[in-house]
Amino acid sequence: MIRLFIREEQTIRIESIEDLSRKCKHPEKVLWIDMISPTDEEIEWVSKEFEVEFPSKQEITEIEISSRYFEDEESITINAYYLITSEGETPFNETVTFILKKHHLITVRYRELKTFKELVKKLMMNPSAYEDGYYIFAGLLEIRIDTDADTLEFITREISKLSKIIFTGIDITEEILESISYFEEMNMTIRENLIDKQRILSSLLKSYKVPREVREELRIMIKDVNSLIEYTTFNFERLDYLQNTFLGLLNIQQNQVIKIFTIMSVIFLPPTLIASIYGMNFQHMPELAWKYGYPFALLLMIISALIPLYIFKRKGWL
Numbered sequence: 457m458i459r460l461f462i463r464e465e466q467t468i469r470i471e472s473i474e475d476l477s478r479k480c481k482h483p484e485k486v487l488w489i490d491m492i493s494p495t496d497e498e499i500e501w502v503s504k505e506f507e508v509e510f511p512s513k514q515e516i517t518e519i520e521i522s523s524r525y526f527e528d529e530e531s532i533t534i535n536a537y538y539l540i541t542s543e544g545e546t547p548f549n550e551t552v553t554f555i556l557k558k559h560h561l562i563t564v565r566y567r568e569l570k571t572f573k574e575l576v577k578k579l580m581m582n583p584s585a586y587e588d589g590y591y592i593f594a595g596l597l598e599i600r601i602d603t604d605a606d607t608l609e610f611i612t613r614e615i616s617k618l619s620k621i622i623f624t625g626i627d628i629t630e631e632i633l634e635s636i637s638y639f640e641e642m643n644m645t646i647r648e649n650l651i652d653k654q655r656i657l658s659s660l661l662k663s664y665k666v667p668r669e670v671r672e673e674l675r676i677m678i679k680d681v682n683s684l685i686e687y688t689t690f691n692f693e694r695l696d697y698l699q700n701t702f703l704g705l706l707n708i709q710q711n712q713v714i715k716i717f718t719i720m721s722v723i724f725l726p727p728t729l730i731a732s733i734y735g736m737n738f739q740h741m742p743e744l745a746w747k748y749g750y751p752f753a754l755l756l757m758i759i760s761a762l763i764p765l766y767i768f769k770r771k772g773w774l
Contacts, residue, residue, distance in 0.1 A: 457491070457493065457494070457498075458472065458473040458489065458490070458491055458494065458501070458502065459471070459473075459488075459489070459490040460480070460488075460489055460490075461486065461488035461489075461490070461579065461592075462486050462487070463485050463486075463583070464485070466583065466584065467583055468487070468579055468586075476497055476501045479505065480506075483505060483506060486506075487560065487561065487589055487592060488561045488562075488563070488589060489502055489560065489561070489562045489563070490563050490565075491562070491565070492565055492567075492568070493565075493567075494564060502562065506557065506562065507557075508531065508555050508557055508560075508562060510553070510564065511526075511533055511535065511553060524536070524652065525656055525659045527659070527665070530557055530558075531556060532554075532555070532660075532663060532665060533555050533556075534553070534656055535551050535552075535553050535554075536551065536552055536652060536656055537549040537550070537551060537552075537648065537649045537652040538550050538552050538565075538571070538649070539604060539607065539645060539646055541607065541642075546641060547641070547645045547646070548645060549648060549652075550565075552564065552565045554593055554596075556589055556590060556593060556665070557589075558589075559587075559588035559590075560589045561588075561589025561590070561592045561593050563596075570603070571596055571599045574599050575592070575595050575596050578595060579592070579595075588667075590665075590670045591667075591669075594670045594673050594674065594677075597674075597677055598677060600653075601653065601677055601680055601681060604649065604650060604684060605680070605684060608643075608646060608684060608687055611639055611642060611691055612687075614635075615694050615695060615698070618632060618635055618636065618639075618698055619698055622698055622701055622702050622705065623701070633702060636695055639691075639695060640692070640695050643688055643691045643692060643695065644692075647688040650681055650684050650685050651685065653681050654681050654682065654685065657674050657677055657678040657681060660674055661678070719764075719768060719773070722764050722768075723764050726763070726764070727760055727761050729760075730756050730757050731753075731757065
């Protein structure tokens with residue numbers, strides 16, 4: 457699917473390209489070419505109409521900075537991470553390709569993204585604020601950074617909830633450890649995403665192609681990204697502390713259970729010994745024919761069980 461965002465005087469018109477046999481009438485008026493899950497034919501059409509080269513699938517997935525950001529005399533090619541968070545799924549980063557050439561912005565993505573929908577709304581409401589593709593790209597980055605900040609705030613709130621549960625000592629279950637691992641993975645993914653943005657913003661600030669007004673916006677963005685990266689470090693420290701605390705409390709609970717079994721074993725050991733002695737089948741046993749032998753044995757077993765209880769109570773083990 458190809459969508460063209462075309463400037464017409466003071467407005468911007470959206471046109472979907474379905475017939476790939478026709479040419480673009482006014483390519484100089486096109487600000488943004490948004491490609492969603494494009495076919496080979498659609499990529500070829502855009503490449504021919506706007507004279508751009510698209511990175512290969514292998515280049516898109518590579519992590520080297522030379523593959524994430526490439527600049528030549530005519531264009532800038534950027535492969536940027538976008539954090540995908542779906543309910544019930546582990547968060548992951550998906551690469552979106554941006555190509556800036558002349559006043560055009562070309563985007564290649566393979567799923568619907570909330571960031572793009574929000575930018576389209578802003579574009580329609582205030583078209584004069586987006587002079588060319590660089591302004592549109594800066595707008596997409598700004599919305600994405602705000603979304604990342606919201607995600608970090610969500611993680612922080614959830615960590616605070618986990619902290620309250622752990623320190624109350626109630627419901628210390630393995631589900632808490634799973635939650636800690638989930639938020640560690642989520643925090644790690646968003647940190648990777650932010651570091652990728654940091655590298656891209658640093659490279660753009662060095663480029664002579666970026667307009668001065670956009671460069672000023674990028675300077676503010678990179679400060680925001682740096683602060684968010686520091687916040688992910690803080691979240692890692694909190695999660696690590698909570699994990700150690702949880703494991704410590706879990707060990708205490710397990711020790712309490714083992715302690716109970718140990719005390720019960722010690723209490724029943726003397727009565728068991730007495731019962732074992734009087735359960736022997738020797739012919740000559742002093743208490744065998746004694747009238748009070750049975751009650752005496754029971755009393756002896758009770759006393760032998762109470763003595764350890766008394767000792768444990770005095771030492772504060774109960």
